[in-house]
Amino acid sequence: xxxxxxxxxxxxxxxxxxxxxxxxxxxxxxxxxxxxxxxxxxxxxxxxxxxxxxxxxxxxxxxxxxxxxxxxxxxxxxxxxxxxxxxxxxxxxxxxxx
Amino acid sequence: xxxxxxxxxxxxxxxxxxxxxxxxxxxxxxxxxxxxxxxxxxxxxxxxxxxxxxxxxxxxxxxxxxxxxxxxxxxxxxxxxxxxxxxxxxxxxxxxxxxxxxxxxxxxxxxxxxxxxxxxxxxxxxxxxxxxxxxxxxxxxxxxxxxxxxxxxxxxxxxxxxxxxxxxxxxxxxxxxxxxxxxxxxxxxxxxxxxxxxxxxxxxxxxxxxxxxxxxxxxxxxxxxxxxxxxxxxxxxxxxxxxxxxxxxxxxxxxxxxxxxxxxxxxxxxxxxxxxxxxxxxxxxxxxxxxxxxxxxxxxxxxxxxxxxxxxxxxxxxxxxxxxxxxxxxxxxxxxxxxxxxxxxxxxxxxxxxxxxxxxxxxxxxxxxxxxxxxxxxxxxxxxxxxxxxxxxxxxxxxxxxxxxxxxxxxxxxxxxxxxxxxxxxxxxxxxxxxxxxxxxxxxxxxxxxxxxxxxxxxxxxxxxxxxxxxxxxxxxxxxxxxxxxxxxxxxxxxxxxxxxxxxxxxxxxxxxxxxxxxxxxxxxxxxxxxxxxxxxxxxxxxxxxxxxxxxxxxxxxxxxxxxxxxxxxxxxxxxxxxxxxxxxxxxxxxxxxxxxxxxxxxxxxxxxxxxxxxxxxxxxxxxxxxxxxxxxxxxxxxxxxxxxxxxxxxxxxxxxxxxxxxxxxxxxxxxxxxxxxxxxxxxxxxxxxxxxxxxxxxxxxxxxxxxxxxxxxxxxxxxxxxxxxxxxxxxxxxxxxxxxxxxxxxxxxxxxxxxxxxxxxxxxxxxxxxxxxxxxxxxxxxxxxxxxxxxxxxxxxxxxxxxxxxxxxxxxxxxxxxx
Numbered sequence: 072x073x074x075x076x077x078x079x080x081x082x083x084x085x086x087x088x089x090x091x092x093x094x095x096x097x098x099x100x101x102x103x104x105x106x107x108x109x110x111x112x113x114x115x116x117x118x119x120x121x122x123x124x125x126x127x128x129x130x131x132x133x134x135x136x137x138x139x140x141x142x143x144x145x146x147x148x149x150x151x152x153x154x155x156x157x158x159x160x161x162x163x164x165x166x167x168x169x
Numbered sequence: 170x171x172x173x174x175x176x177x178x179x180x181x182x183x184x185x186x187x188x189x190x191x192x193x194x195x196x197x198x199x200x201x202x203x204x205x206x207x208x209x210x211x212x213x214x215x216x217x218x219x220x221x222x223x224x225x226x227x228x229x230x231x232x233x234x235x236x237x238x239x240x241x242x243x244x245x246x247x248x249x250x251x252x253x254x255x256x257x258x259x260x261x262x263x264x265x266x267x268x269x270x271x272x273x274x275x276x277x278x279x280x281x282x283x284x285x286x287x288x289x290x291x292x293x294x295x296x297x298x299x300x301x302x303x304x305x306x307x308x309x310x311x312x313x314x315x316x317x318x319x320x321x322x323x324x325x326x327x328x329x330x331x332x333x334x335x336x337x338x339x340x341x342x343x344x345x346x347x348x349x350x351x352x353x354x355x356x357x358x359x360x361x362x363x364x365x366x367x368x369x370x371x372x373x374x375x376x377x378x379x380x381x382x383x384x385x386x387x388x389x390x391x392x393x394x395x396x397x398x399x400x401x402x403x404x405x406x407x408x409x410x411x412x413x414x415x416x417x418x419x420x421x422x423x424x425x426x427x428x429x430x431x432x433x434x435x436x437x438x439x440x441x442x443x444x445x446x447x448x449x450x451x452x453x454x455x456x457x458x459x460x461x462x463x464x465x466x467x468x469x470x471x472x473x474x475x476x477x478x479x480x481x482x483x484x485x486x487x488x489x490x491x492x493x494x495x496x497x498x499x500x501x502x503x504x505x506x507x508x509x510x511x512x513x514x515x516x517x518x519x520x521x522x523x524x525x526x527x528x529x530x531x532x533x534x535x536x537x538x539x540x541x542x543x544x545x546x547x548x549x550x551x552x553x554x555x556x557x558x559x560x561x562x563x564x565x566x567x568x569x570x571x572x573x574x575x576x577x578x579x580x581x582x583x584x585x586x587x588x589x590x591x592x593x594x595x596x597x598x599x600x601x602x603x604x605x606x607x608x609x610x611x612x613x614x615x616x617x618x619x620x621x622x623x624x625x626x627x628x629x630x631x632x633x634x635x636x637x638x639x640x641x642x643x644x645x646x647x648x649x650x651x652x653x654x655x656x657x658x659x660x661x662x663x664x665x666x667x668x669x670x671x672x673x674x675x676x677x678x679x680x681x682x683x684x685x686x687x688x689x690x691x692x693x694x695x696x697x698x699x700x701x702x703x704x705x706x707x708x709x710x711x712x713x714x715x716x717x718x719x720x721x722x723x724x725x726x727x728x729x730x731x732x733x734x735x736x737x738x739x740x741x742x743x744x745x746x747x748x749x750x751x752x753x754x755x756x757x758x759x760x761x762x763x764x765x766x767x768x769x770x771x772x773x774x775x776x777x778x779x780x781x782x783x784x785x786x787x788x789x790x791x792x793x794x795x796x797x798x799x800x801x802x803x804x805x806x807x808x809x810x811x812x813x814x815x816x817x818x819x820x821x822x823x824x825x826x827x828x829x830x831x832x833x834x835x836x837x838x839x840x841x842x843x844x845x846x847x848x849x850x851x852x853x854x855x856x857x858x859x860x861x862x863x864x865x866x867x868x869x870x871x872x873x874x875x876x877x878x879x880x881x882x883x884x885x886x887x888x889x890x891x892x893x894x895x896x897x898x899x900x901x902x903x904x905x906x907x908x909x910x911x912x913x914x915x916x917x918x919x920x921x922x923x924x925x926x927x928x929x930x931x932x933x934x935x936x937x938x939x940x941x942x943x944x945x946x947x948x949x950x951x952x953x954x955x956x957x958x959x960x961x962x963x964x965x966x967x968x969x970x971x972x973x974x975x976x977x978x979x980x981x982x983x984x985x986x987x988x989x
Contacts, residue, residue, distance in 0.1 A: 073761040078770055082760040091759060097774050104743040111774070117764055119773050130749040131678070137755040152909070161775070 075099070075106075075129065075136070080113065083138060095119070100153055105129070107150050108138065126150055173232035174239050182219050186243040189216070193284045200277035210254050216247055234665055246287065248648075253280050253341050279337040286334040293327045413439050414467045415474055429478045436471045439464050508576060515569045521562050525555050536610055540602050601635045647672045650737065657698055671695050671737055674744035685748060692745040699738045876949050876975075877939070878930035880914045884954070886972025888965055892918045892927045895951040895967035902966070906956045911976060912965060916953030921945065929953065 075081070081094050094110035095117070101107075105128050112123035126147065127138040141147045189212060192198045200206060220240065227233050237244070257276055415435050420428050444459040451472045458468050529552040532538045538550040541559055551559045605628055612624045650668035659667065670677045670691065678688060749755045764770045885908070887901030894900050896918060906912075916929040919942045926947070928938050949970055956965045 073763075075758075075761060078764055078767055078774070080762050080764055081758050082762075084757045084759060095764065095770060095774070103746070104739055105746040111777070113770075117766060117770050119777055121777055129747070130755060131747045132749055132752060132755045132757065134679070135757055137749065137757050139749045139751070139755045142754065143750070149907070 075108070080117070081110070081138075097124075098154055098157055100150070100157070102150060102153060107141070107154075109154050110138075126154065171232060171235060173227045173229060174236055178223055179236070179240070182216070182223060183240070183243055185219070186216060186246060189213075190246060190284060190288065193281060194288060196281070200280070206254065206257060210258065213247060213251055213254060217251070220244065220247070234662075237665070238661070242291070246284075249283060249287070249338070250280070253283065253338070256341050276341060279340050282337045283334055283341075286330050286337070290327060290330045290334065293330065297324070297327070413442070413464065415471055420474075425478065425482050429475065429482065432471050432475045432478065436468060436475070439468045439471070508573070511569065511573050511576060515566070515573065518562055518566045518569060522559070522566065525551055525559050525562070528552060528555070536606055539606060601631055605631050605635075646737070649733065653734075654698060659698075667691075667695050667698070671699070671741050674741045678744045678747065689745065689748045692741055692748075695741050696738060696745060699734055699741070876914060876917055876952065878914055878917070878935065881911050881976045882914065882952070882954070882968075882973040883911060883976060884908055884968055884973055886969065888954075889967045889969075892916075892925060892951055892953070892967050895969050896920070896925055898969055904965070906958055906965065911957045912954035913957075914952045915955045915964060916967075917949050918951035918953075918967070919947040920950045921947035925950070927951075927953070
């Protein structure tokens, strides 16, 4: 399988069994020896579905790369803060370039 | 009998080690110069290679373990000897060519003692074993009495020998840290001297010297032995008849300090004149002076003369100080110019090396190029034809570097030497690379049909050697880790097991022998053990730190061990974190693919980045769960504020609409005060950004010009190893601790008269020095920080004042104490 990089499209098994969904990697950080991904759902035409965004971390389950949702409050808070800072800088850059 | 262990090769190895030991004990090996040191190191290195070769030729892992135990004595001896020799080598490299013959002989004495004591201890222990065996026939009580009466001396001897051996080892190990400490001490004491000289200058310029005559006279040096004549009683009577005043002719014959004394004595005489007195004031000095004989006018005139003499004297002092400073500045300027020209030469050579590398790029992947060194940790390739030129340039490069370092030391310049970009990879590896490459060429030149078997077998042998060299590095890590785990009182088996896992945790994670839960537990245990080991290391060295009271320099001693442990910890932790915490919450990635229209995707992500910011911001600030974010997004879009803003800005481009609204919200957030986070119900009702809490921070420029020890800050930029680097922002490091974590100010670096003066909270009179700096207009330009996650005496490093944000501490009431 290819390496997970920014803006790649990941096809993920839906946990409730309602079929697979596609997500794009909007951002990625390494924090405390763990890789965290900020994912946004995309449709078949690669248009963003903004209402579905999530923070996950990369794990290995049964020898295959998988994603685990970050639910532990402290961990979520710390990682969300890091993404917040990253996006804030990007946003300011985007506005100043307009 | 296991043939892997009991064979001729292993026996030969043991004999060779024993011979080396005997040569050292019988003083057949001497150490008088660096060349002899290198000879011995080479012998030891060959023995290690042989040991590794024997180890890796054994396929059976059990036999490998047995071999480790069988050769424990030999490996322990080689380990100690290697460590001692490395310390001596490092000491020599740090000191340079100044190491004297007698000094190196002295150091070798300690090595000799260690070797001989180790052998003695072994013999004593063996003696103890024999004695214990012989006493088996007695009852326990009899054994105790017998041992106490006859053989307690043996235990004492062993103990003494162990202590002496440890002392010798410590003396040699201290060489390494001692020299580094000396160099740092030198830098530290130089800045201390600078500070003291600046203090003196401040005092001399102080107004107290002008106003206080007593202080002033204490500083006068009587240059000549010429004395002012004492007036006899008759002369005094005569004087009383006439006006008492300063004889200007006589005054001009005296030196400046004597002039002042003369005038003072005249004034005293005037003051002694009896009669009706009046109070006379002159520039804050008031005296009762007799009205007779123009005493008042004379006294006033003396005061005027005295005042002018004092001003002249003060100017002389200042002039002298200025001249000294100029000379010093000139010296430094000249040294800097010389350094600049040396550095320019170095850059020229560097450019030549880069050009050679550039010209070889087109041949990369072919056999025309060879790996000769590393550039920023990656191999550097040079065309074979340019090899001679490269070697010449490289030798010149190294020579210039050495010259520059010596120059800096001689002139006490604290310029940071250029970062060493070129590193020579091991000569042996270099040779192997080239031999393999040469043989491959030979193979190609052969005609079809000719026998290539011999060449192939030679190439294969060389490749094995290269492989072993790399393995050697891994073996070293394994050995160190095993020692680490054994020091934590784990058994030999478990230590080997843990060490092999920690050395290659990825292999363990992928292993099918163990279940996921067991693997997690084992990795967790290893992580805990490594962490505990870090604590042990710190505890041991805390005593040294307290003794020397040089906190920063002593932390260097634990840094290397800590770095190794940190690296291993990080390696194991990375594998540990790949295990999911809750398997049921994991979703498999079925496919990863590139986007069809990446540009469009990136642009659309960029346009929604504000929204992403909002979501992540909500998660972080509200400590919310992931599932709820969808509702939050909807509610943001549904708020009245958003709708009003939408209406007002309906002419704007819709794609930026939500962005500009959110930016506006974010900017208003940053102006808000700290408020409590509202409850969930209230939050659902009133969905705004205004209630987000914020840590109150201020930058140095905004509020105060004074920083005090113990102030709290968060970091916004890099950390540096020295004060100079922090101020000049050279050689930055990434911070180890999270940006949000708090640090306290344990040292302040001031800039005074173009000099950087660090003051540490641990210094005596640190507070008065700090106040003196502030009062004399010194500007704080850097701080030394200690992070909240570290223990006392363990500093994170230096920060530039521009890269930190101070945090208002409720307890200290910063604002009230200092005022604005």
